[in-house]
Amino acid sequence: QKEVEQNSGPLSVPEGAIASLNCTYSDRGSQSFFWYRQYSGKSPELIMSIYSNGDKEDGRFTAQLNKASQYVSLLIRDSQPSDSATYLCAELSGGYNKLIFGAGTRLAVHP
Amino acid sequence: DGGITQSPKYLFRKEGQNVTLSCEQNLNHDAMYWYRQDPGQGLRLIYYSQIVNDFQKGDIAEGYSVSREKKESFPLTVTSAQKNPTAFYLCASSRGREGRSRDEQFFGPGTRLTVL
Numbered sequence: 270q271k272e273v274e275q276n277s278g279p280l281s282v283p284e285g286a287i288a289s290l291n292c293t294y295s296d297r298g299s300q301s302f303f304w305y306r307q308y309s310g311k312s313p314e315l316i317m318s319i320y321s322n323g324d325k326e327d328g329r330f331t332a333q334l335n336k337a338s339q340y341v342s343l344l345i346r347d348s349q350p351s352d353s354a355t356y357l358c359a360e361l362s363g364g365y366n367k368l369i370f371g372a373g374t375r376l377a378v379h380p
Numbered sequence: 381d382g383g384i385t386q387s388p389k390y391l392f393r394k395e396g397q398n399v400t401l402s403c404e405q406n407l408n409h410d411a412m413y414w415y416r417q418d419p420g421q422g423l424r425l426i427y428y429s430q431i432v433n434d435f436q437k438g439d440i441a442e443g444y445s446v447s448r449e450k451k452e453s454f455p456l457t458v459t460s461a462q463k464n465p466t467a468f469y470l471c472a473s474s475r476g477r478e479g480r481s482r483d484e485q486f487f488g489p490g491t492r493l494t495v496l
């Protein structure tokens with residue numbers, strides 16, 4: 270059974286700080302990983318995709334992938350209250366385009 | 381505007397009734413998906429379709445049915461056989477066949493189904 274594990278949180282950080290969200294996965298064959306942001310009552314919104322080991326930066330977001338250790342993380346710099354949401358980690362299962370989701374980490378950024 | 385639309389936004393169903401959730405996309409995507417989300421849980425795949433007139437069961441297909449007669453449309457029917465249908469239903473689409481290993485999925489706004 271392929272799994273994606275996330276700490277459910279809540280992760281509470283002060284405004285302006287760096288929020289660090291982590292995710293581990295069990296399928297060593299996975300090549301593609303995604304971070305989605307989901308506001309309460311809304312649908313998931315894709316914010317980052319990462320396919321290679323190392324870091325990928327997009328604005329205030331940095332995704333990090335370590336395939337040897339089977340973890341992927343998301344850093345949010347200069348956190349804002351508007352970043353408060355649940356962040357879903359997902360891996361793309363090999364063979365067909367099936368996303369396997371973690372249960373999500375709830376982030377709360379307080380002023 | 382390109383995007384994915386789902387209707388209705390809220391749906392109430394009596395026990396024993398079948399209901400159909402609509403999903404339409406104008407992104408020219410080949411692949412479409414249906415997920416279910418329960419409170420505090422991740423998304424689980426119900427059905428997916430890589431191409432018109434073809435679809436495959438996901439992890440929790442029992443009690444659901446789909447059709448893919450047009451590229452733009454992928455309706456989901458929740459049948460009376462689904463024992464616990466109250467959930468948030470999300471439709472997604474992706475480019476599909478090209479660049480399969482890097483295929484990004486994008487979600488519609490969702491339909492919240494409640495069984496009375």
